[in-house]
Amino acid sequence: MISILNITFYVLIFLSVYVQVFFFVTFLENRKRIIVRNSKIKLRSYPSVTIAVSCFNEEATVGKTIQSIFSLNYPKDKIEILIVDDGSLDNTWNIISKFAQYSNVKIFRKENGGKYTALNLALEHTKTDFFGGLDADSFADPESLVRIMSYFEKDSNIMAVVPSVTVYDFKNTIQNTQKVEYHMGVYLKKMLGFLGGINVTPGPMTIFRKCVFDDLGPYKHGHNTEDMEIAFRMQKNLYKIEHCNDAYVYTTTPTTLGKLYRQRLRWIYGFINNTLDYKSVILRKKYGNFSIFTLPMGIISIISVTYLFCRIIYNLVSFIYSKIIVLKTVGFNFTNTNFNFDPFFLNIRFFIFLVVLVYFLVIFAMISGRKMAEGKWRISLSMVYFFPIFSIIAPLWIISAVYSTLLRRLPAWR
Amino acid sequence: MNNNIDWKKYFIVFLITIGLFLTAGYLSNYLGNKKIDQLKSIQDKIAIDILSSETQFSLLSELSCKNVSGSLLSGELEELGRKLDWGQDNLGSTEEVSYLKKYYSLLQIKDYLLMKKISSSCGVKSAFILYFYTTAENCSLCEEESLVLTSLRNKYEELRVYSFDYSTDLSAVKALLKIYKIKDTELPALILDDDLLTGFHTLEDLESRVKKSFKLQETKPPAGENQSDKKSS
Numbered sequence: 001m002i003s004i005l006n007i008t009f010y011v012l013i014f015l016s017v018y019v020q021v022f023f024f025v026t027f028l029e030n031r032k033r034i035i036v037r038n039s040k041i042k043l044r045s046y047p048s049v050t051i052a053v054s055c056f057n058e059e060a061t062v063g064k065t066i067q068s069i070f071s072l073n074y075p076k077d078k079i080e081i082l083i084v085d086d087g088s089l090d091n092t093w094n095i096i097s098k099f100a101q102y103s104n105v106k107i108f109r110k111e112n113g114g115k116y117t118a119l120n121l122a123l124e125h126t127k128t129d130f131f132g133g134l135d136a137d138s139f140a141d142p143e144s145l146v147r148i149m150s151y152f153e154k155d156s157n158i159m160a161v162v163p164s165v166t167v168y169d170f171k172n173t174i175q176n177t178q179k180v181e182y183h184m185g186v187y188l189k190k191m192l193g194f195l196g197g198i199n200v201t202p203g204p205m206t207i208f209r210k211c212v213f214d215d216l217g218p219y220k221h222g223h224n225t226e227d228m229e230i231a232f233r234m235q236k237n238l239y240k241i242e243h244c245n246d247a248y249v250y251t252t253t254p255t256t257l258g259k260l261y262r263q264r265l266r267w268i269y270g271f272i273n274n275t276l277d278y279k280s281v282i283l284r285k286k287y288g289n290f291s292i293f294t295l296p297m298g299i300i301s302i303i304s305v306t307y308l309f310c311r312i313i314y315n316l317v318s319f320i321y322s323k324i325i326v327l328k329t330v331g332f333n334f335t336n337t338n339f340n341f342d343p344f345f346l347n348i349r350f351f352i353f354l355v356v357l358v359y360f361l362v363i364f365a366m367i368s369g370r371k372m373a374e375g376k377w378r379i380s381l382s383m384v385y386f387f388p389i390f391s392i393i394a395p396l397w398i399i400s401a402v403y404s405t406l407l408r409r410l411p412a413w414r
Numbered sequence: 415m416n417n418n419i420d421w422k423k424y425f426i427v428f429l430i431t432i433g434l435f436l437t438a439g440y441l442s443n444y445l446g447n448k449k450i451d452q453l454k455s456i457q458d459k460i461a462i463d464i465l466s467s468e469t470q471f472s473l474l475s476e477l478s479c480k481n482v483s484g485s486l487l488s489g490e491l492e493e494l495g496r497k498l499d500w501g502q503d504n505l506g507s508t509e510e511v512s513y514l515k516k517y518y519s520l521l522q523i524k525d526y527l528l529m530k531k532i533s534s535s536c537g538v539k540s541a542f543i544l545y546f547y548t549t550a551e552n553c554s555l556c557e558e559e560s561l562v563l564t565s566l567r568n569k570y571e572e573l574r575v576y577s578f579d580y581s582t583d584l585s586a587v588k589a590l591l592k593i594y595k596i597k598d599t600e601l602p603a604l605i606l607d608d609d610l611l612t613g614f615h616t617l618e619d620l621e622s623r624v625k626k627s628f629k630l631q632e633t634k635p636p637a638g639e640n641q642s643d644k645k646s647s
Contacts, residue, residue, distance in 0.1 A: 018431045025427055285419055292419055329558045330565040330617055344449060344497055347504060350435075350442035357434065 009311070012304045013351050019297050020361040026191045027368065034190060036246045036375045040073060041146055043153055048128035049145065049207065050080040054118030055136035059091040061252060066099050068139040073146050081105045082122040087112030092136075115203070116219040116226035123218055131210045133227075134249075138204035139168060141248035148207050148247045159239040160201050160208045160231075161247070162189060164373045168250035174260060176382045177389050178253045180366050186245060187369030193243030197294035199271075201231045201241060204249040212239060224410065225270025232278045235290040245372040261397050265411045268401035271298055276405075302398055309395030359387065446505045453501060453514050456494050457521065463490075464524050491525060492567075494518060495577065502549075516584045522576040523586050529574060540572045541627040543620075544605035546596050548580040555614040559602040562617045566624065573624055 051069055055062050062083075069081055081104055083096045099105045108121055119133055130152070134140060140163075148161045164186045167179040192198045201208070206227070213219075216237055222229025234241060254260035275295055281287045282295050363383055371377050404411055498518055501511045526542060533540045545563055547556035563575050578587050580598055590596075596603045600612035606620070607627050 014431060014435065017434060018427060021430050021434070022424075022427045025423065025430070029423075288419055292424075325558060326561055329561045344452060345500055348442050348445040348449075349504065350438040353438035353441055354434065357438075 012307055013354050015300045016304050016358055017354050020358050023191050024361055026194055030194045034372060041150060043149055046075050046078045047130055048078045049130040050082060050126040050128045052082045052119055052122030052133045053136050054084045054086055054115050055092050056086040057088045057090045057092060058136035059095055062092055062136040063095050065134060065136050065139055071142050072140060073142045079104055080128055082125055084108045084118040084121050086118040116221055120218040123213055126210060129210050130207055132205055132207035133203050134205050135203040138249050138251040140205050144205055144247040144249055148244045151242050151244050157240050158242050159212050160206055160241045161244050162201050162206045163247035163249045164245050165202050165204050165249050165251050166373050167253050174257060175253050177386050180382045180386045183369035183373055184366045186373045187365040189243045190245050190372060192294060195289040195293060197289040198241040199231055199294050200228045203227050204251050223270045223273040224266050228270050228274050232274050235287060236278060236281050264397040265400050268398055269404055269411050272401055272405050305395050305398050450510050453497055457517055460490055460521055464521060468528055516582060519578055519582050519584055519587050526576050539628060541624050543575045545575055545577045546580050546601060546603040548601050550581045553601055556602045559614055565617060566620055570624060
């Protein structure tokens with residue numbers, strides 16, 4: 001039994017190292033292709049783009065979101081803004097009504113049916129060749145759209161371009177930690193872009209060719225992750241998705257552990273269930289790296305984190321049990337306790353070196369992601385406390401997502 | 415669609431990962447050997463110290479007890495024991511570690527015999543416990559007894575505890591087992607003042623026995639007291 005657990009442990013470590021090395025090698029291969037454009041760029045032509053803002057109880061941020069669209073460095077007559085109030089119960093409708101006066105803005109109000117239904121309503125009213133959403137809690141950088149559109153201009157095979165999503169106005173430790181994680185996300189997305197294996201087209205400011213929806217159909221519920229489902233569907237149909245690393249979108253992030261937990265539970269649940277829905281795509285070379293690398297990598301991550309968490313819990317319980325035995329047999333006895341550090345007792349088992357290597361590669365991903373998102377090589381303290389915080393809480397939403405999948409229980413949106 | 419799979423890259427990354435595994439294994443092995451070397455050198459030092467004490471005792475016991483009793487080795491032996499236990503758990507039960515454990519058992523027996531001799535000849539207040547446990551099977555009582563003995567040893571400096579793994583393949587340990595008629599079904603087993611105590615004994619129980627042992631020594635004058643006093647004056 002013990003040897004089976006040990007073999008599983010070593011296999012998972014091997015696969016985790018493999019994944020990180022694979023990303024690193026991809027980075028080395030393509031590093032010269034990663035460009036951050038700091039100045040304004042011009043396109044040969046400016047195609048019309050529809051940007052849909054779907055909102056449900058977003059009174060605090062929706063005004064600023066729409067303002068960020070108005071501030072885009074893109075010809076105003078080429079941007080159509082469709083704002084859909086998905087049955088908000090707060091002051092959202094009154095706020096968005098003020099924007100109805102603009103000629104390129106249309107507002108809609110409907111019964112609450114979920115984000116995908118709001119986006120589909122916008123799709124029905126889209127007349128342009130390009131369509132994108134902007135979540136009502138996110139804000140587009142003025143240069144984001146033009147930079148995204150430059151990708152479409154240079155390659156007619158590109159069907160969707162995803163931006164670099166980073167954290168807006170981080171105030172506390174939870175948000176600071178997420179900022180680091182989002183930077184890592186920028187790096188991973190860029191690498192997956194090089195591999196043709198992007199598995200999510202995020203709600204904030206991903207721009208699609210409208211023909212994607214004409215060909216493949218509208219958004220689906222996608223287990224409350226419609227932005228992941230459409231990416232899976234595109235990959236299944238061999239539609240190319242790119243990542244524009246210097247198109248920045250800032251998103252508001254959960255401020256408390258509870259909110260973060262619910263958000264991530266929804267994301268992981270979405271990944272597991274979309275993967276199950278598209279299981280026919282896994283390990284089929286016809287579907288490229290998405291099938292051979294992205295999906296297996298996600299599955300390995302979920303298994304590794306779950307396994308490691310169980311192992312840590314087992315060790316913790318053993319430790320507490322041994323302390324209870326000490327208390328039971330000799331009581332509180334702290335006399336002559338020797339706290340001298342002796343390097344002899346440092347653990348030197350071989351997997352420790354590999355775990356350290358994985359940590360270094362993850363830190364490298366964070367630093368590179370930051371460089372891609374902010375143009376600067378920088379280390380921050382939050383990169384250090386990211387590990388203890390996420391090591392404790394990430395397994396909880398992963399295990400909970402697996403549990404919810406087994407019980408077929410859909411997690412709440414927020 | 416970028417659906418071309420670069421199999422060569424998958425293979426190269428596989429080779430790199432294998433290389434990293436092998437490097438980590440080599441590094442771990444190298445540092446493990448360093449630790450075994452460290453254990454060996456501690457053991458050699460203790461062996462020399464014991465041999466030196468024995469020789470010193472033989473040379474001077476008839477003249478003075480003062481010099482001999484100053485060379486107590488309990489701290490170093492104890493540290494070596496802890497390191498060997500850690501080595502067995504973390505470096506794997508390699509042949510070298512089990513060889514070192516045998517050597518350690520032998521050193522303990524030598525130290526025990528020497529200290530017993532010094533104690534009776536020079537009147538050094540001390541108590542000795544020979545403790546037998548097993549690692550061959552899961553012995554939770556042994557683990558609890560070890561905790562009791564560690565606590566007791568921390569409390570009484572004059573108490574010396576010698577631990578022996580029942581399964582140690584060493585004739586000297588086997589001789590001890592034979593002398594005290596210790597069976598593997600009765601572990602943990604303790605020898606205190608030549609009394610065999612089997613099974614788990616609580617801290618209070620052992621403490622009262624140790625105190626009793628100290629009292630007995632106070633009432634009994636050391637064997638060589640008169641002689642050594644005369645000669646040293």
